[in-house]
Amino acid sequence: MSIKTLGIRNRNPFRIQLGFWNYVVIIAFILIGFFLIYPLFNIFVNSFWQDGKISLENYQEFFSYKYYYSALLNSFIVSTTATFFACCLGIPVAYAMARFNIPFKGLFHILIILTLLSPPFIGAYSWILMLGNNGFIKNFFADLGLDIPSIYGLHGMIWVFTLQFYPHIYLYVSGALKTIDVSLEEASASLGVSGWKRIRKVTLPLIFPTVSTGALMVFMASFADFGTPMLIGQGEKVLPILAYEQFISEMGSNPAMASTLSMILLTVTTMVLFLQRYVVAKKTYTMSALRPPKIIKLKPAKRVMATLLVMAVVTLSIIPQATVITTSFLKTNGPVFVGGFSLESYRQVLYKVPQAIQNTFTYASLAIVFMVIAGLLLSYVVVRRPSKLTSLLDALIMIPYVIPGTVLGISLIIAFNKPPIELTGTWIILVVAYCIRKLPYTMRSSTAILHQIDKSVEEASISLGVPPMKTFFKTTAVLMIPGVLSGAILSWVTTINELSSTIVLYYGATATITVSIYSEVFTANFGTAAALASILSLATIISLIIITLLTGKKDINI
Numbered sequence: 041m042s043i044k045t046l047g048i049r050n051r052n053p054f055r056i057q058l059g060f061w062n063y064v065v066i067i068a069f070i071l072i073g074f075f076l077i078y079p080l081f082n083i084f085v086n087s088f089w090q091d092g093k094i095s096l097e098n099y100q101e102f103f104s105y106k107y108y109y110s111a112l113l114n115s116f117i118v119s120t121t122a123t124f125f126a127c128c129l130g131i132p133v134a135y136a137m138a139r140f141n142i143p144f145k146g147l148f149h150i151l152i153i154l155t156l157l158s159p160p161f162i163g164a165y166s167w168i169l170m171l172g173n174n175g176f177i178k179n180f181f182a183d184l185g186l187d188i189p190s191i192y193g194l195h196g197m198i199w200v201f202t203l204q205f206y207p208h209i210y211l212y213v214s215g216a217l218k219t220i221d222v223s224l225e226e227a228s229a230s231l232g233v234s235g236w237k238r239i240r241k242v243t244l245p246l247i248f249p250t251v252s253t254g255a256l257m258v259f260m261a262s263f264a265d266f267g268t269p270m271l272i273g274q275g276e277k278v279l280p281i282l283a284y285e286q287f288i289s290e291m292g293s294n295p296a297m298a299s300t301l302s303m304i305l306l307t308v309t310t311m312v313l314f315l316q317r318y319v320v321a322k323k324t325y326t327m328s329a330l331r332p333p334k335i336i337k338l339k340p341a342k343r344v345m346a347t348l349l350v351m352a353v354v355t356l357s358i359i360p361q362a363t364v365i366t367t368s369f370l371k372t373n374g375p376v377f378v379g380g381f382s383l384e385s386y387r388q389v390l391y392k393v394p395q396a397i398q399n400t401f402t403y404a405s406l407a408i409v410f411m412v413i414a415g416l417l418l419s420y421v422v423v424r425r426p427s428k429l430t431s432l433l434d435a436l437i438m439i440p441y442v443i444p445g446t447v448l449g450i451s452l453i454i455a456f457n458k459p460p461i462e463l464t465g466t467w468i469i470l471v472v473a474y475c476i477r478k479l480p481y482t483m484r485s486s487t488a489i490l491h492q493i494d495k496s497v498e499e500a501s502i503s504l505g506v507p508p509m510k511t512f513f514k515t516t517a518v519l520m521i522p523g524v525l526s527g528a529i530l531s532w533v534t535t536i537n538e539l540s541s542t543i544v545l546y547y548g549a550t551a552t553i554t555v556s557i558y559s560e561v562f563t564a565n566f567g568t569a570a571a572l573a574s575i576l577s578l579a580t581i582i583s584l585i586i587i588t589l590l591t592g593k594k595d596i597n598i
Contacts, residue, residue: 061421061425064417064418064421065433068417068418068433069433072433075472075475076436076476077436079452079454079455080306080443082299082451082455083299083450084303086299086454087299087303090296098296098300099300102297102304107277108282110277111277111279111281111282111301112304114194114277114278115278115279115308116263117194118197118198118262118278119258119262119263122198122201122258122259122262123255123259123262125202125206126202126205126254126255126258127206127251127254127255127258129202129206129210130209130210130254131209131213131244133350134209134210134211134213134214135213135239136349137210137350138213138214138217138218138333139217139335139336140335140336140343140346141336141343142343142350143347144347148350148354151354151357152207152357154580155203155204155354155358156205156207156208156211157533157534157580157583157584158360158361158537158576158577159267159537159539159576160200160205160267161265161267161268161270161271161557161558162360162557163200163203164197164200164268165364165561165569166359166360166361166363167191167200167360168191168271168561169363169566170191170359170363171188171189171190171196172190173190173192175190175191178190191272192272192274193272193274193276197262200272201258201261201262201265201268204268204357205257205258205261205262206353207357208257208258208261209251209258210254211254212253212254212257213251213254215250216247216251218333248320252319252320253316255316256312256313259312260441263444264305264444265540266280266284266444266446266539267539267540269281270284270558279301280446283447283450284298284446284543284544287453287544288544295450302450305444306443306447309442361577364574365570365577367566367567368386368567368570368573368574369381369383371384372384372566372567385567386571388568389568389572389575392568393553393572395551396556397572397575399467399550399552400536400552400554401536401579403467403471403474403552404532404536406471407471407475407478407531407532407535408528408531408532410471410475411482412525414482414483415482415486415524415528416486416517416520418437418486419483419486419487419490419520419524421433423487423490423491424490424495434483437479437483440476440477440478440479440480445477445539445541445544446544448473448477449544449545452469452472452473453469453544456469464545465548466547470541470545470550473541473542473545474535474538474541477534478538481530481531482528482530483527484527485528485530486520486524486527489519489523489524490516490523493516493519493520497516498512498515498516501514529583529587530587533579533580536576536579537580538554539554539555543555543558553572553576557569557573560572
């Protein structure tokens with residue numbers, strides 16, 4: 041019997057056959073290598089480059105001068121303290137929302153998400169209006185003879201970051217509390233462990249991985265933020281500000297030191313990520329989740345208390361949005377708000393910075409087109425064609441989670457500021473930065489929806505004679521679209537609110553709304569700044585509504 045009779049083909053082991061998905065993987069590696077790895081490698085090399093030779097002088101200078109290392113200390117103080125207080129707010133709110141029958145849960149949830157999606161520097165700007173040196177709350181207490189501290193300084197950064205980022209904790213913890221196996225808590229109750237002690241000894245240890253993940257998100261977001269420290273730091277430097285000032289300085293830029301500061305920023309965020317993974321990996325946190333918890337119906341008095349707790353936190357965190365929208369309609373006389381309402385701030389915006397508004401939505405839309413296509417194709421190779429290569433690809437795509445926007449902006453300028461590929465000062469470099477920074481959002485939602493689609497759907501289509509590629513585009517991709525679009529809209533929202541990378545990369549005609557707000561605040565044009573911030577808030581609200589319609593859910597999870 042011949043080999044041919046047995047149906048076995050004699051294939052050449054050295055012949056490489058490349059299909060469509062192989063090309064997708066290859067192109068993805070090329071783009072990631074060119075626009076992410078190559079720029080990061082450039083700032084790594086640049087940080088060791090001094091006077092035309094390799095040297096450790098930049099790092100020695102950093103750790104020798106208080107001006108530099110105090111910025112690192114300030115960053116740690118602000119980030120760790122903000123993370124602690126965010127946990128203090130997020131965990132109780134998540135527990136109350138997940139376990140108790142408090143009213144208006146849907147509204148509270150939407151407001152919490154809106155808080156997270158609005159840029160932190162808008163929150164900082166709002167608190168300047170309220171608690172700045174001439175803020176209306178500070179003036180109100182001054183009239184009563186009370187001198188309360190202004191928002192400026194490290195404490196102001198901590199306050200803003202806590203109220204801005206506690207939703208990270210809330211989202212992760214509330215999701216974990218809804219899936220925890222209630223029998224474990226019941227067992228502890230039967231052993232006499234009840235109330236706060238049961239929460240501390242049983243519930244919190246069980247959800248520790250999700251708490252630590254949320255805390256990691258808060259730490260990295262506050263550690264890497266640029267806008268808030270720039271607006272309310274008032275002389276208190278943090279690393280992103282120092283890196284920006286070293287790179288773009290009126291007294292002469294110092295790219296080598298800016299690269300050194302960028303590498304230290306990136307090293308710290310990466311170390312914190314690995315520390316969190318190490319701590320979680322030391323213990324086992326698995327459970328069967330056969331009996332998810334039921335909503336506890338509280339007595340009227342306790343229900344009111346739980347509702348007031350949630351309402352107080354949500355109200356505090358949404359105050360900046362309400363302040364921005366309200367002040368955008370107030371009459372102004374220079375930098376001062378006067379009595380009465382007016383649309384003058386919006387008229388000034390449309391006259392002064394119409395290009396910035398157009399740029400914002402154009403660049404974000406261009407980036408989203410790429411992210412939707414990349415999300416569809418890359419999530420498919422990661423989920424449906426698992427291998428060491430696709431696992432590496434997935435890991436590389438997620439690297440931007442730990443890259444501060446300032447670092448990414450500096451790395452792109454250093455990499456592409458000279459021929460043959462000169463992108464600095466063009467709109468292209470902004471779109472590239474947005475795609476790199478925000479693609480993980482679309483990827484995560486795309487892979488999540490693909491995991492929910494049974495492979496038998498594709499197999500049935502192929503068995504009916506539909507080619508695999510046509511099956512993907514006609515069947516799988518169509519089923520994935522809601523999940524991909526929900527992630528893409530979140531990417532779009534965070535893109536239009538992006539400041540950290542934009543402030544480094546923009547050039548004159550490529551300014552965006554966030555850059556314009558930043559400029560207007562620094563020139564004391566608070567009315568136009570409020571109008572621009574309100575436009576961003578409106579875009580965010582509309583985006584949340586679209587996500588709700590796409591997912592068909594009352595709750596929106598990021």
